[in-house]
Amino acid sequence: MKKKIIGLLVFMVFMACKEEQTGLTMATASTIPINEADTKDSIIVKAAHVVPTPNQYEALKDEFIAFIHFGPNTFTRMEWGNGMEDPAIFDLQNLDTEQWCRAMKEAGMKKVILTVKHHDGFVLWQSRYTQHGIMSTPFKDGKGDILRELSDSCEKYGLKLGVYLSPADLYQIENPEGLYGNLSEYTERTIPRPVEGRPFENKTTFKFKVDDYNEYFLNQLFELLTEYGPVHEVWFDGAHPKRKGGQTYNYLAWKELINELAPKAVVFGKQDIRWGGNEAGRTRDTEWNVIPYVDDPAKLNRFADLTNPSLGQREELYEGKFLHYQPAETNTSIREGWFYRDDVFQTVRSTDDVFDIYERSVGGNSTFLLNIPPNREGKFSSRDVEVLKEVGERIDATYGRNLLAGADGPTNALDEDTLSYELLDGDSKEIIITTPELVTLNRLVLQEAITTHSERVEKHAIDAWVDDAWKEIVTSTNIGYKRILRFPEVTTTKIRIRVLQSRMAPALSNVAAHYYESRPPQLSIIRNVDGEVTIQPKKEAFAWHSWKPDADNISKNLNGDFSIRYTTDGSEPNKNSTLFDGPFKINSGEVKAIAIRENELGSVAAATFGIVKKGWKVIATDSNAAKSEVGFAIDANTDTYWSSGPKGRPHFVSVDLGKAYNIKGFAYTPQTENASGMIEKGIIKTSSNGTSWKTVETFEFGNLINDPTARTHNFKNTITARFVRIEAVVIAGGGNTATIAELDFFEE
Numbered sequence: 209m210k211k212k213i214i215g216l217l218v219f220m221v222f223m224a225c226k227e228e229q230t231g232l233t234m235a236t237a238s239t240i241p242i243n244e245a246d247t248k249d250s251i252i253v254k255a256a257h258v259v260p261t262p263n264q265y266e267a268l269k270d271e272f273i274a275f276i277h278f279g280p281n282t283f284t285r286m287e288w289g290n291g292m293e294d295p296a297i298f299d300l301q302n303l304d305t306e307q308w309c310r311a312m313k314e315a316g317m318k319k320v321i322l323t324v325k326h327h328d329g330f331v332l333w334q335s336r337y338t339q340h341g342i343m344s345t346p347f348k349d350g351k352g353d354i355l356r357e358l359s360d361s362c363e364k365y366g367l368k369l370g371v372y373l374s375p376a377d378l379y380q381i382e383n384p385e386g387l388y389g390n391l392s393e394y395t396e397r398t399i400p401r402p403v404e405g406r407p408f409e410n411k412t413t414f415k416f417k418v419d420d421y422n423e424y425f426l427n428q429l430f431e432l433l434t435e436y437g438p439v440h441e442v443w444f445d446g447a448h449p450k451r452k453g454g455q456t457y458n459y460l461a462w463k464e465l466i467n468e469l470a471p472k473a474v475v476f477g478k479q480d481i482r483w484g485g486n487e488a489g490r491t492r493d494t495e496w497n498v499i500p501y502v503d504d505p506a507k508l509n510r511f512a513d514l515t516n517p518s519l520g521q522r523e524e525l526y527e528g529k530f531l532h533y534q535p536a537e538t539n540t541s542i543r544e545g546w547f548y549r550d551d552v553f554q555t556v557r558s559t560d561d562v563f564d565i566y567e568r569s570v571g572g573n574s575t576f577l578l579n580i581p582p583n584r585e586g587k588f589s590s591r592d593v594e595v596l597k598e599v600g601e602r603i604d605a606t607y608g609r610n611l612l613a614g615a616d617g618p619t620n621a622l623d624e625d626t627l628s629y630e631l632l633d634g635d636s637k638e639i640i641i642t643t644p645e646l647v648t649l650n651r652l653v654l655q656e657a658i659t660t661h662s663e664r665v666e667k668h669a670i671d672a673w674v675d676d677a678w679k680e681i682v683t684s685t686n687i688g689y690k691r692i693l694r695f696p697e698v699t700t701t702k703i704r705i706r707v708l709q710s711r712m713a714p715a716l717s718n719v720a721a722h723y724y725e726s727r728p729p730q731l732s733i734i735r736n737v738d739g740e741v742t743i744q745p746k747k748e749a750f751a752w753h754s755w756k757p758d759a760d761n762i763s764k765n766l767n768g769d770f771s772i773r774y775t776t777d778g779s780e781p782n783k784n785s786t787l788f789d790g791p792f793k794i795n796s797g798e799v800k801a802i803a804i805r806e807n808e809l810g811s812v813a814a815a816t817f818g819i820v821k822k823g824w825k826v827i828a829t830d831s832n833a834a835k836s837e838v839g840f841a842i843d844a845n846t847d848t849y850w851s852s853g854p855k856g857r858p859h860f861v862s863v864d865l866g867k868a869y870n871i872k873g874f875a876y877t878p879q880t881e882n883a884s885g886m887i888e889k890g891i892i893k894t895s896s897n898g899t900s901w902k903t904v905e906t907f908e909f910g911n912l913i914n915d916p917t918a919r920t921h922n923f924k925n926t927i928t929a930r931f932v933r934i935e936a937v938v939i940a941g942g943g944n945t946a947t948i949a950e951l952d953f954f955e956e
Contacts, residue, residue, distance in 0.1 A: 234253075234257055235257070236257045236258070236259045236660065236662065237257070237258065237259070238258065238259060238260060238261045238264070238532065238533045239258070239504070239505055239506060239530055239531065239532045239533070240254045240255075240257060240258050240530070240531045241504070241529065241530050241531075242254065242500075242528055242529050242530065242531065248522075248526055251525055251526055251528075251531070252522065252525070252711050252712075253711075253712060254531055255498050255525055255531050255662070255711055256661070256662050256664050256711040256712040257662055258498045258531045258532065258533050258662050259533060259658060259659055259660065259661075259662050260497070260533045260535070260658060260659065261480070261533070263472060263473065263474045263480065264474060264480055264481070264533060264535060265658070265659055266440075266472070267440070267441065267474045267480070267481065267535070267575065268535055268575060268658075268689045268690075269318075270318040270319045270368065270575060271318065271570045271575060271576065271690075272315070272316055272317050272318065272566060272570060272575075272576045272578070272603075273317055273318060273319040273320065273321065273368075273370075273441075273575060273576070273577050273578075274312045274315075274317045274319070274320040274321065274577070274578060274579070274580055275320075275321050275323075275372075275539065275541070275546075275577055275578065275579035275580070276308065276320060276321065276322045276323060276358075276579070276580065276581070276582065277323050277326070277541075277546040277547050277579055277581045278322070278323060278332065278354065278547075278581065278582050279298065279323060279326050279328065279330050279332065279547070280293045280295070280297055280298050280328055280330050281326065281328070281546075281547040282298075282547050282548050282581065282582065282583070282584055283297050283298055283299060283584060284297060285547075285549045285550070286547070286908070286910070287545050287546060287547060287909075287910025287911055288326075288327055288328070288449055288910045288911075289326070289327065289328030289330070289378065290328065290378055290382070291327075291328045291329050291377070291378025291379040291380075291381060291382045291383070292378075292379070292382050292383075293328065293330070295330065295339075295340060295341065295342075295344035295345050296344070296345055296346060298330065298342070298345045298347070299345070299346060299347075299584075300345065300346075300347040300352070300584070300586055301346075301347070301585075301586070302585055302586045302587070303347070303352070303354065303357060303586035304586055304587045305354070305357045305358045305360075305361040306361045306364070306365075307587050307588060307593075308320070308358070308361065308580070308582065308587075308588055309358075309361040309362060309364065309365040309367055310365065311580070311588050311592070311593045311596045311597070312365075312367060312580070312596065313365045313366070313367065314596060314597045314600045315596035315597070315599050315600040315603075316599070316600045316603045316604070317367070317578075318367065318368060319367060319368035319369070319370055319440055319441065320358070320362060320367055320368070320369065320370065321369075321370035321371065321372050321441055321443050321577070322354070322355060322358055322369075322370070322371060322372065323372040323374075324354075324355050324371050324372060324373055324432060325341075325372075325373050325374050325377070325428070326372075326374050327374050327376040327377070327378055327445075327447065327448075327449055328377075328378050328379060329374075329377040329378055329379025329380055330342075330379065331428070332353075332354040332355055333353050333354065333355040333356065333431070333432070333436070334351075334353045334356075335428055335431055336400075336403040336406050336427070336431065337401075337403070337424055337427045337428055337431075338379075338424075338428075340379045340383075342354060355371070355432070355436055356436065359436040359437050362437075363437060368438075368440040368441075369436065369437060369438070369439055369440060370439060370440055370441030370442065370443060370473075371432050371436075371439055371441075371442060371443065372443040372445065373425075373428065373429065373432065373442065373443070373444070374444075374445050375425065375444055375445070375448075375457050376445070376447065376448045376449060376450075377421075378449060378450060380421060380424070381450055381451075381452045387420040387421040387423075387424050388421045388452055388453070388455050389421070389451065389452030389453025389454065389455040390419075390420055390421070390453060391453050391454075392419045392420035392421075393419065394417050394418060394419050395417065395418075396415055396416070396417050397415070397416055397417075397418055397423045397426075398413055398414070398415055399413065399414040399415075399416060399423070399426045399427060399430055399465065400413070400426075400427050400430040400431070401423065401427055408430075408434065408435075409434070409435075410430075410434040410435075410469075412434075412468065412469065414426070414430075414461075414464070414465055414468075416458070416461040416464075418458050418461055421455055422457065422458045422461065422462075425457075425462065426461060426462065426465055429442075429462060429465055429466065429469075430465065430469065433465070433466065433469035433470045433473075434469055438470070438472060439470045439473050440470075440472055440473055440474070441473055441474050441475075441476060441481075442466055442470065442473050442474075442475050442476070443476040443477065444459075444475065444476060444477035444478060445477065446477055446483070446513060457509070457510075458509070459478065459508075459509045459510065460507075460509055463475065463478070463479075476537060477511060478508075478511050479505045479506065479508070479511070479532070479534065480534070481534070481535060481536070481537055481575075482511070482513075482514055482534050482535070482536050482537075483513055483514070483536065483537065483539070484536040484537055484538040484539065484569075484574060485513065485514070485515035485536075486515075486914055486915075487539055487540055487541070487911065487914035487915045488540055488914070488915050488916070488917070489538060489540035489561075489565040489568075489569070490538075491538055491565075491568040491569050491572045491574065492517060492519070492572070493572075493685065494520075494521070494685040494686050495519075495520075495536055495572050495573040495574050495686070495688070496519060496520025496521065496573070496663060496686060496688070497520070497533055497534060497535040497536070497573060497658075497663060497688055497689070498520055498525075498531055498532070498533055498662060498663055499514065499519055499520045499524070499525075499528075499531075499532060499534055500520075500524055500525050500527060500528020500529075500530070500531060500532075501528055501529065501530040501531075501532050502528065502529050502530075503529065503530070504529075504530055505530065505532045505534070522666075533662075535573070535574060535575065535689070536573075536574040536575070537574060537575045537576075537577045538565065538568075538569035538572075538574045538575065538576050538577065539577040539578075539579070540565065540577075540578065540579065540915075541557075541578070541579035541580075541581070541915075542556060542557050542562065542578055542579060542580050542581075542592055542595060542596075543555065543556050543557070543579075543580075543581060543592070544556075544917060544919075545581075545910070545911070545915075546579055546581060546911065547581050548581040548582060548583045548584070548589070551583075551589055551591065553920050553922065555814075556589075556591045556592060556595065557595065558595065558730060558811035558812075558813075559595050559598040559599055559602065559811055560727070560729075560730045560810075560811050561730070562578065562595060562599045563599050563602050563603070565578075566599065566603065567651075567692050567694065568692075570690060570692065571653070571690055571691060571692020571693075571694075572691070572692070573663075573686065573687070573688035573689050573690060573691065580592050580596070605725065606651065606722050606723070606724045606725070607651075607653070607720075607722050609722070610624065610720045610721065610722065611643070611647045611649055611720075611721040611722060611723065612641060612643065612647075612703075612719065612720055612721045614643070614644060615641050615642060615643045615644070616641070616642045616643075616644075617639060617640060617641035617642065617719075618630035618639050618641075618716075620717070621639060621716045621717065621718060621719045622641065622719060624718060624720070625717070625718075626655055626657070626717045626718050627657070627659065627660075627717065628657075628717060629656075629657035629660070629661065629715035629716060629717040630715065630716050630717075631661075631713055631714075631715045632707055632710075632713055632714050632715070632716065633713040636706075637706070637707040637710065637713075637714070638704060638705060638706040638707065639704070639705050639716065639719075640702060640703070640704050640705075641702065641703045641704075641705075641719060642701060642702050643700075643701050643702070643703075644701075645701065646699055646700065646701055647699070647700065647701070647721065648697055648698070648699040648723060649697065649698060649700075649721040649722060649723050650694065650695055650696060650697040650698070650722075650723055650724055650726075651692060651693065651694060651695075651721070651722040651723065651724050652670055652682075652692075652693040652695075652703070652719070652720070652721050652722075653690060653691070653692055653693075653718065653719070653720040653721075653722065654668075654687045654690070654691045654693070654705070654716065654718070654719055655687065655689060655690050655691075655716070655717045655718035655719075656687050656688055656689070656714060656715060656716060656717060657715040657716070657717040658688060658689055658717075660715065661713075661714065661715035662711075663686060663687070663688040663689075663711075664710045664711045664712055664713070664714035664715070665686055665687040665688075665707055665709075665710050665714045666685060666686055666708075666709040666710055666711065667683070667684075667685055667707070667708040667709040667710075668683070668684060668685075668687065668705065668706060668707050668708055669682070669683045669684075669705075669706045669708060670682045670683070670693060670695075670703065670704070670705060670706075671703070671704040671706065672698045672700040672702070672703055672704075673700050673701060673702035673703075673704075674698065674699075674700055678704060679698075681695050681696075681698055682694075682695040683708075687714075687716075694724075697723070697726075703719075703721065705719065727805075727808065727810055728770045728802070728803035728804060728805045728808060728809065728810030729745040729746065729770065729803050729810060730745070730746040730803075730810065730811050730813060731743055731744065731745060731746055731772065731801050731802070731803055731810070731811075731813035732744055732745070732746040732813065733774075733799050733801055733813055733814070733815035734815075734844075735794070735815075735817050735820075735844060736844050737820075737821045737822055737842075737843060737844040738793070738820070738822050739793045739794060739795060739817075739820035739821075739822065740791040740792065740793055741791060741792055741793070741794055741799055741817075742791050743772050743774060743788045743799075743801045743813075745803070746813070769805065770803045770804060770805040770810075771787060771788075771803070771804050771805075772787070772788040772801055772802070772803055772804075773785035773786060773787060773788065773801065773802055773804060774786055774788050774799055774800060774801035774802075775799070775800050775801075776794055776797060776798070776799055778797075778798050778800070779800070780800065780812060781800050781801055781802045781812065782802075782809070783804055783807065783809070785802075788801065794817060795819075795820055796817055796818055796819055796820070796954070796955050797816070797817060798814060798815070798816045798817075799814070799815050799817065800812055800813065800814045801813050801814075816954070817952070818874075818875065818952035818953045818954040818955065819865060819869055819871075819952075819953050819954070819955050821842050821843070821844055823866040824842045824863055824864065824865055824866060825839075825863070825864045825866075826838045826839050826841065826842065826850075826861060826862065826863055826864075827862050827863065827864050827898055827931070828860070828861075828862040828898075828933075829850070829852065829860060829861050829862065830852050830853050830857075830858070830859050830860055831850060831851065831852050831853050837850060837851075838850060840948075840949075841861050841863075841948040841949070841950065841951050842863060842950070842951055843950075844950070845950075846877050846880075846949045846950050847949075848949070849879035849881070849947050849948060849949040849950075850947065850948045851879075851885060851945055851946070851947045852885070852936070852945050852946040852947070853945070854944050854945050858891075858935045858936060858937065859935070859936040859939075859945065859946035860933055860934060860935040860936065861933065861934050861948060861951070862895075862898065862901075862931065862932070862933040863931070863932050863933070863934075863951065864898060864930065864931055865929070865930050865931070865932065865953065866930070867930055868928055868929060868930040869928070869929065869930070869953070869955050870926050870927075870928050870955060870956040871923070871926065871927050871928070871929060871932070871953050871954065871955060871956065872922060872923055872926050872954050872955070872956045873920060873921055873922035873923050873953075873954045874892070874920070874921055874932075874934075874951065874952060874953045874954065875918050875919065875920045875921075875950075875951070875952040875954070876907075876909065876918070876919050876921070876934070876948065876950075876951060877917075877918040877919075877948070877949040877950035877951075877952075878912055878916045878917075878918075878919075878947065878948075878949060879916075879947045879948070879949040880916050880949070883913045883916070883941065884941070884943050884945065884947065885939060885943055885945045885946050885947030886909075886912035886913060886916060886939065886940040886941070886943075886947065887909065887912075887934075887936045887938075887939065887940070887946050887947075887948070888908065888909060888910070888912060888938045888939060888940040889906065889907070889908045889909075889936075889937040889938035890906065890907055890908075890934055890935055890936050890937050890938075891903055891905075891906050891907075891934075891935040891937060892904040892905055892906070892907060892921075892923075892932070892933070892934065892935075893932070893933040893935065894927055894929035894931060894932055894933070895929070895930075895931035895932075895933070896929075896930070896931070897931070898930075898931040901931075901933055904923065904927050905923060905924060906937070907921040909921075912940045913940050913941055918950075926956045932953065934948070934951065
C-alpha cells in the first residue's frame with residue numbers, strides 16, 4: 209500500500225510540473241473514478257481534470273433558455289392535472305409560435321423546451337401511440353401539432369429545440385386500459401412498434417427488454433427525436449403525483465435511444481444536467497459543476513435530486529467514488545406557477561427580478577431556464593412579452609460592450625475566445641489588465657477554460673488601481689464556466705485579478721468588464737394589522753439560504769436618491785401620482801407604486817390587500833402551540849407562522865373577522881423557514897355563530913415546496929360570512945402538521 213501511495217504522489221508531482229511547464233494536463237474526462245489509493249490531495253488533482261462533454265459545454269453556452277408549459281392545465285387553471293380531463297377541454301382556437309420565438313429571441317434566449325407531455329399524460333404532438341392528446345381536441349379538427357409548429361418557428365428564428373416528456377403519466381395510471389403499473393412482463397420489444405398507415409421515415413430500430421409502459425415511453429421518444437428536427441435537450445421531471453403497480457423506469461434503455469437519435473442532446477435530471485434545487489430562482493453562492501457520486505453515473509438508472517448547499521466543495525469530494533461533471537439549471541417561472549391562469553390575479557415577475565436572476569444564475573456557473581406559459585389564445589401575454597423585451601435590452605446594454613477591448617494584458621484572456629486561456633502557474637497567480645484611458649465599471653465577467661482545465665478557482669479577489677494604490681473591490685469563490693461579479697462602480701485604468709485558492713494551476717479563458725446603468729429600485733408594499741401601508745425598496749427573497757429570504761438585495765448596487773409615487777385606484781403610477789412620504793391607511797384594494805430617480809421610472813410594484821385584520825381573532829385551532837403563537841396566521845407578518853399539532857385531524861384554523869363581509873376569495877401564504885406544513889389541498893368553511901360550520905368549497909395549491917409563495921383562491925360565488933375556517937386535507941410532501949404564515953380574505 210505504501211508503494212502505491214508513494215508512486216501516486218510521485219506521479220502527481222510529475223504531472224503538476226509537466227502542466228506548469230507545458231500547459232498540458234493528465235487525461236481529462238467528464239467522469240473520473242476515485243480509487244482506494246487516492247489521498248485527499250490526489251482527489252483534488254483528479255477534480256481539476258474533470259471536464260464537460262461537448263454537449264454539456266454547448267448547453268452551458270446557451271446560458272439563457274426558455275421553458276413552455278402548455279396543456280389542459282392552461283384551460284382548467286390548475287398546476288397539476290389529474291389525467292382524467294376530457295381532451296376537448298384543451299379548447300385552443302389560435303396558436304402563434306412565431307410570437308413565442310420572436311419574444312424569446314428578443315430576450316436573448318437560445319433554446320426552448322416544450323412540455324410535450326406533462327404529468328397528466330396529454331400529448332401536444334400527433335403521437336401514434338395514444339389518443340389522449342391534441343389529436344382529440346377541436347384544434348385544427350384534431351390535426352394540429354404544437355410541437356411541429358414550434359419546431360418550424362425555432363428553425364426560422366435560430367433557436368434550439370428541447371422536449372419535456374414526463375415519466376409520470378396520470379392518464380396511463382387512471383385509465384382502466386392504461387399501461388402504467390399494469391404489471392406486464394419484461395419481454396424483448398422492438399422500438400418503434402409499427403403502426404399501420406403511419407410508417408417512419410427514420411428506419412432505425414432498437415430491441416429492449418422492457419414492460420408495456422417503458423415500451424410506450426420509448427415509442428414516444430422515438431417519435432419526438434426523429435420527426436421534429438434536431439433536439440438539443442430532453443427534460444425528465446422527477447416529480448410524481450401518483451404511482452401504481454410498482455412501476456419502474458428503464459432509463460438506461462431511454463439513454464441508449466437518445467444517444468443514438470439525438471447525439472447533440474443533453475439529458476436533464478440524469479447524467480448531463482441537474483436541478484438547481486428549487487423553482488424560485490434561488491442560486492447558491494458557490495455552484496460547483498464537478499461533483500461526487502458514490503456510483504458510476506454512466507451506469508445509474510435513477511438520479512436523486514442534489515440540493516446540498518455545499519455540493520462540490522472539497523470535503524464532499526473526498527466522500528465520493530466518482531467525480532462527475534454535471535452542471536445545474538436554475539429554473540423558475542416568469543409568472544406565479546408554471547401554467548397560465550389569468551392576467552388579473554396571476555403575478556408576473558418584473559424586469560428587475562428576471563435580470564437579477566439572469567446575473568446570478570448565468571453568472572454563477574449555471575444555466576437560467578425561465579418558463580413563459582402561453583395563454584388560452586395560444587400566445588404569450590403582453591406583460592410577459594414586455595418583460596422579455598426589457599430583459600433582452602438590459603442584457604445587451606450591460607454586456608454588449610466590453611470595456612476591456614483594446615486593453616493591455618494577457619492576450620489569451622482578453623481575446624474573447626473561450627477556448628484560448630492564460631495558465632496562472634506562477635506563485636502569485638494573478639494578472640493585471642491596463643486600459644488606455646479611464647473606464648468606469650461595476651460588472652466583471654470571468655471564465656475558466658473548463659473544456660481543457662476544468663473548474664479550478666476556489667477563491668479570488670478583484671482590485672482596482674485607485675488614488676495610486678490597489679483597492680480591493682470584490683471577492684468571490686469559484687468561477688467555472690462563468691462568474692459575473694457585481695460591485696459599486698469604480699473608475700480606474702488598471703484591474704488586478706488575484707486567485708487566492710485553487711485546485712492546481714487555473715486557466716482563465718476570458719476577462720471582460722461592463723457597466724450596468726443603475727435604475728430606481730424595485731419596491732415592496734406591505735401593510736400592518738391596523739391597515740397602514742408602507743412602501744420601501746425590496747429585499748430580494750431569491751437567494752440560496754435554506755428557505756429563508758436573505759440579504760441578497762439587488763437595490764444595494766443602485767446609486768442615487770429616489771422618490772416613490774403611488775396609486776390606490778388601480779391606475780399605473782407616474783411622476784404626477786401621490787408622493788409617498790409616510791405610512792397611509794387603506795381598507796382594501798390594490799396599491800401600485802414606482803420609484804423615480806432623475807425622471808427615470810422604475811418597475812411598477814403592486815399589492816392587493818384584503819380586509820384589514822385589526823380586531824380579528826383566532827377562535828379555535830387544533831394546535832397545542834402557545835396562546836401567543838395562535839394569532840401568527842393573521843398578524844400581517846409573514847415572518848411568523850402558526851403551526852398545528854402533529855396528531856390533530858383535520859388541522860384547522862377558525863377566524864372571527866369581527867363582522868360579516870362579502871368575501872370573493874382568500875390568500876394563503878406558506879411559511880418559508882423550512883419546507884414543512886404547506887397546505888396543498890383544503891376546505892373553506894363558514895359559520896354564522898362560530899360553532900356550526902358548512903363547507904363552501906375546496907381549494908388546491910400546487911408546487912408549494914419548490915415555490916413557497918403566496919397563493920390566491922377565488923371563490924366561484926361570493927360568500928357572506930363573519931366566521932371562516934381553513935381546514936387542511938393534504939399537506940405537501942406528506943407531512944403531518946399544517947402551517948400558515950398568513951391568511952387574507954378579499955372583500956367583494
